[in-house]
Amino acid sequence: MSSLFGCVTHKNRPNGHTARKTETETVVKRMKRAAKGTVFALLLFCAVAWCTADDLLGLTLKPETPTAVPNLVGRNEETVAEYDWLAPVSSYRYDSAPAGTVLAQDPVAGSLRKPSGRGTVTVRLTVSLGPALAEIPDLFGADAHEAAATLRGLGLAVEEVRLPGGDAGTVARTDPAAGGNAEAGETVRLYVYAGTDVKTVAVPNFCGMTRGEALLTLFRAGLAVGDDASSAVLGSVVVSQSPAAGSIVTAGSRVTLIFGTNDPEE
Numbered sequence: 001m002s003s004l005f006g007c008v009t010h011k012n013r014p015n016g017h018t019a020r021k022t023e024t025e026t027v028v029k030r031m032k033r034a035a036k037g038t039v040f041a042l043l044l045f046c047a048v049a050w051c052t053a054d055d056l057l058g059l060t061l062k063p064e065t066p067t068a069v070p071n072l073v074g075r076n077e078e079t080v081a082e083y084d085w086l087a088p089v090s091s092y093r094y095d096s097a098p099a100g101t102v103l104a105q106d107p108v109a110g111s112l113r114k115p116s117g118r119g120t121v122t123v124r125l126t127v128s129l130g131p132a133l134a135e136i137p138d139l140f141g142a143d144a145h146e147a148a149a150t151l152r153g154l155g156l157a158v159e160e161v162r163l164p165g166g167d168a169g170t171v172a173r174t175d176p177a178a179g180g181n182a183e184a185g186e187t188v189r190l191y192v193y194a195g196t197d198v199k200t201v202a203v204p205n206f207c208g209m210t211r212g213e214a215l216l217t218l219f220r221a222g223l224a225v226g227d228d229a230s231s232a233v234l235g236s237v238v239v240s241q242s243p244a245a246g247s248i249v250t251a252g253s254r255v256t257l258i259f260g261t262n263d264p265e266e
Helices: 016-057 077-082 144-153 211-221 227-231
Strands: 086-093 102-106 121-128 133-135 157-163 171-175 181-183 187-193 200-202 237-242 248-250 254-260
Touching: 077 086, 077 121, 144 157, 144 171, 144 187, 157 248, 157 254, 211 254
Parallel strands: 086 121, 157 187
Antiparallel strands: 102 121, 133 181, 171 187, 200 248, 237 254
C-alpha cells in the first residue's frame, strides 16, 4: 500500500491487452487440435471406404494365395457361374456330347492359379455344340447305289427298303424326308423302287411277338430280319417295327424289329 488515501495497488494483475492475448492463444491451440482430429477422421474414412470397395468390387491391395481350378469337364457350361471367381472364355465345336457340355479346360483341374488384380482366374473352355446335323438331300429318282453313297458321305447310315412299282433301282423317298436333318451316325431309310414285275408283301404286325415268333413270321412272309433283331433278350417282345404293319414292300425286304420287356411298370 503506497497511497496516502489508502488505495491498494496489485502489481501482479494482468492488464487488458495481456488477457486478450492469452485468450487468443488458447483458441488457436484448440483450433489446431480440432484440425488434427478432422484430418485423422478423414484419413480413417478413406481407408475404410477403400477396404469396402476392395470387398465389393474384387479389387486387391496385395496378391491373393493361389487357388486350385475346379474340374469343369463333363459339366454344363452354365454351372461355371457357381464359381464367381472364375472368368471363363469359351470356344465351341460339334461333338456327340449334349450341347453345352464342357469338353476340355485350360488350365486343367487342380492347377494352382493366383487371381488377377480383380480377384478372378481366367479358364479357357471347349464346349460342345451337340452332334453335327446333316441336311437330307433330295434323292428322288436317283440311282439307289449313288444315293446310298451320298448319304454315307454325310456321315449317315443307310437302310434300304424295297418298294414295288416305279423304275427299278431308283429312289422313291427317304426317311427323314428331303430337307430334314439327321445327326451324324443316324440311320436314314432309303426307299427304292423294285419295278413292276416283282412280288410284293404286306408287312405283318410283329408287336408283342417274342424273337422266335417274329423270326418265324418273317420267314413265312418272305421277309428278312433287320440289324436290330440282336437287341432281343430273354423274355423280351417286339415293341416297335419298321416298316410299319400293313406297309407294302417287295419280297425279301428287311424289317427292323426293336425288342423290349413291354412292362408298364418300367
